[in-house]
Amino acid sequence: MYRPTIGLEIHAELSTETKMFCTCLNNADEDRPNTNVCPVCMAHPGTLPVPNKEAVRQVLRVGTAIGGTVADFTEFDRKSYFYPDIPKGYQITQFEYPFISGGELAGVAITRIHLEEDTARSSHEGGKSLVDFNRAGVPLMELVTEPVIHDAKTAGVFARELQSILRALGASHANLEKGEMRIEANISVSKDDTFGTKVEVKNLNSFRSVERAIAYEVERQSKLIDEGGKVTQETRGWDENKQQTFSQRLKEGSADYRYFPEPDIPKMRVSALPEFSHEALLASLPELPKDMRERYMQHGVKEEDAFFLSSTPERAEFFNAVIAQLGSSESSVLLATNYIVSDLAGYYAKNGGVEYEKVTPEALVSVIQMIESGDLSSRGAKDVIAVMAAEGGVPSDIADKLGVRQVNDPEALRGFVQEVLAANPDVVAEYRSGKDSVLQFLVGQTMKAAKGAGNPGLLRDLLVEELQK
Numbered sequence: 001m002y003r004p005t006i007g008l009e010i011h012a013e014l015s016t017e018t019k020m021f022c023t024c025l026n027n028a029d030e031d032r033p034n035t036n037v038c039p040v041c042m043a044h045p046g047t048l049p050v051p052n053k054e055a056v057r058q059v060l061r062v063g064t065a066i067g068g069t070v071a072d073f074t075e076f077d078r079k080s081y082f083y084p085d086i087p088k089g090y091q092i093t094q095f096e097y098p099f100i101s102g103g104e105l106a107g108v109a110i111t112r113i114h115l116e117e118d119t120a121r122s123s124h125e126g127g128k129s130l131v132d133f134n135r136a137g138v139p140l141m142e143l144v145t146e147p148v149i150h151d152a153k154t155a156g157v158f159a160r161e162l163q164s165i166l167r168a169l170g171a172s173h174a175n176l177e178k179g180e181m182r183i184e185a186n187i188s189v190s191k192d193d194t195f196g197t198k199v200e201v202k203n204l205n206s207f208r209s210v211e212r213a214i215a216y217e218v219e220r221q222s223k224l225i226d227e228g229g230k231v232t233q234e235t236r237g238w239d240e241n242k243q244q245t246f247s248q249r250l251k252e253g254s255a256d257y258r259y260f261p262e263p264d265i266p267k268m269r270v271s272a273l274p275e276f277s278h279e280a281l282l283a284s285l286p287e288l289p290k291d292m293r294e295r296y297m298q299h300g301v302k303e304e305d306a307f308f309l310s311s312t313p314e315r316a317e318f319f320n321a322v323i324a325q326l327g328s329s330e331s332s333v334l335l336a337t338n339y340i341v342s343d344l345a346g347y348y349a350k351n352g353g354v355e356y357e358k359v360t361p362e363a364l365v366s367v368i369q370m371i372e373s374g375d376l377s378s379r380g381a382k383d384v385i386a387v388m389a390a391e392g393g394v395p396s397d398i399a400d401k402l403g404v405r406q407v408n409d410p411e412a413l414r415g416f417v418q419e420v421l422a423a424n425p426d427v428v429a430e431y432r433s434g435k436d437s438v439l440q441f442l443v444g445q446t447m448k449a450a451k452g453a454g455n456p457g458l459l460r461d462l463l464v465e466e467l468q469k
Helices: 053-065 152-169 207-226 278-283 288-299 302-312 311-326 332-353 359-372 376-393 395-402 412-423 425-432 436-449 456-467
Strands: 004-014 079-081 090-093 108-117 123-124 128-132 139-145 180-188 197-202 234-239 242-251
Touching: 004 207, 053 108, 053 139, 053 152, 053 278, 079 456, 090 108, 152 180, 152 207, 152 288, 152 311, 180 207, 180 436, 197 207, 197 242, 207 234, 207 242, 234 359, 234 376, 242 436, 288 302, 288 311, 302 311, 302 332, 311 332, 332 359, 332 376, 359 376, 359 395, 376 395, 412 425, 412 436, 412 456, 425 456
Parallel strands: 197 234
Antiparallel strands: 004 139, 004 180, 079 090, 108 139, 123 128, 180 197, 234 242
16 A cells, blocks of 8 residues: 655735836736737846835735744845746746745645846747746745645645635636646655655646645555556656646756846845734735635534635635624524525536625525525525625515515415315325325425415415314
């Protein structure tokens, strides 16, 4: 049995207005190629880089949020490599003195977090290779974990937790589908506590791909060793269609990059800037996702639902407002949670759109109150919420328009009860012979006859009353 050892390297584009070393716009949604470029990010002779202070601040906040140590002395370095997506022939990054050392997230120890510039975006079509430099020079945070992960699920949990923190801090949108967050996994297998030969897997553009690629690579390496082969230290890609990794190139070592201190950017003493003190950074942090989850779970919310509700600032803001209005009623909070996690999330997954753009916390609270007062059934609530998500509006008005407001008048419902009993004489006979279980069927039929507008509890009482005559 082989023991996998996994370390992650995660890059995240920071949500700053401008690029890392120039004043070009940092806009991930720009679809016109080579629009946000200038002599600095295109490496024209005589240009000089100037670090983006906001990018530095965001990296320091991320480091503080995970309990890392902020460097006092730090510097940028040049990392040499010659690909078309780097116009200078080197990348400005950090090597010996990163901004953040240590820390922990989701039970995984962090090695370092450093700041660098992103590369351009390459595409290949019609036998041609094209390069779009809009992304070149965008601030890029790189986080490296210790090799302490031993299964694919833990790696996926860690990556999701990091995404949640980046979004909560406003440091990065961290959308994997846009390349704003990119995950690489270093994987080796061994039969003891020593490290095997490391393979790096790239092109992991979803959390599911991270988990599947790790599982595949562990199986591939184990089988290769069992058959007498040797694992090659290399970089491999992930083929989403084939669900397997493939060889790309032999893995470079640090010597291949010829790191040396960046001569055009002065060394930095972080402690010399009051706004980067530990106290100032701590004060700048919002409530973190893990703290939100603990608070939500104190209301009885399930852990998986708490993770969903805390995974984006928009969801957390919406749910926090709902909780504030519902107060300490656990049953009310759980009812609201169910409609957010199931109905609203299902609507947005199917139809797209901006979450909670047309649904306000006040409107959802109103739905919950209508359910609890007996004015709205759970079925009617689903219909009302679907309209709210699509069009907005006042829940009581929507319920009236749809005709789903629950009827609580016994005499108004008795006709439906008598109609159902008359249409189901065999079922009535079964009940009267002692088969109580058929009562639920009769309740369902009566609800159907009343078009979902009847109070189920009242209908049940009326059915029993009529059946006992």
